[in-house]
Amino acid sequence: MAGIRSAEDIRLWEKLQNGDKHAISALFEKYYTPLLNYGLKLIPDESLVKDSIQELFYVLWEQRENLSEVEYIRSYLYVSLRRTVFRQAEIKKTRYERDKAYTDEFFSRVVNYEELNRKETFEKEQKERLKQALESLSNKQKEAVFLKFYSGLTNTEIAQVMEVNRQSVYNYIYRAIQSLQSYLVE
Incomplete structure (x- = not known):
């Protein structure tokens, strides 16, 4: 099964590569909430996840001229956020603390005691x-x-x-x- 390709996302990506500020804004607005939810599942630290999302889109904008073609924009953003969040978490705490906090947050949301x-x-x-x-x-x-x-x-x-x-x-x-x-x- 192949990933979901979005023609709209590909169009926005191409505009982003060409320096269109509206394109980066549209991608940010479209994916902010799903990225935030995913980031909070990885690391239950809302400020770290929000900072990571900001960093991700800042880097995309700064590197827009060097961005390669991407077939699955949504997956690319999830992968990029995952890397950014983990990199930020490693700066703040040990791997053990990160895994424990992730597990605790996951269970607190799944089962309401x-x-x-x-x-x-x-x-x-x-x-x-x-x-x-x-x-x-x-x-x-x-x-x-x-x-x-x-x-x-x-x-x-x-x-x-x-x-x-x-x-x-x-x-x-x-x-x-x-x-x-x-x-x-x-």
Whole structure:
């Protein structure tokens, strides 16, 4: 399955390369929120992610004359943001702290613990099973599942963003689904 090519994005990219300020603004407006949401899944530090997005678009503008042709603009932006965010995070904290914070933020958004306390016993048990199932996933599986089901990226785009081959993406998602099913069916 190929990535999603947007004729509008390609047109804006070409205008950006030619110095059109409206093109960079249009790309920024179109992708700011999806990039922010993705960045917050990587690093739960809103100011760091917002700064990284600003840096990404600043660099795009500054390097506009040197930008190459890009077939999948959305994937390119996700990959670029991912690199920028991780580079910024490495400056501020260790890799261990980054992974722990990412996992904590992911779970706090997926499972609302206050709601668990208000539900009937059966619902509590089901949600606890789901939490355990999600906790059992590796960080790569969590990231692949987020990109696939929350961001709507194709497997090809996910492979580009995560910098792995497409078969690895299939494996991450397949194993994550198997793991979730085994927890929830028991």
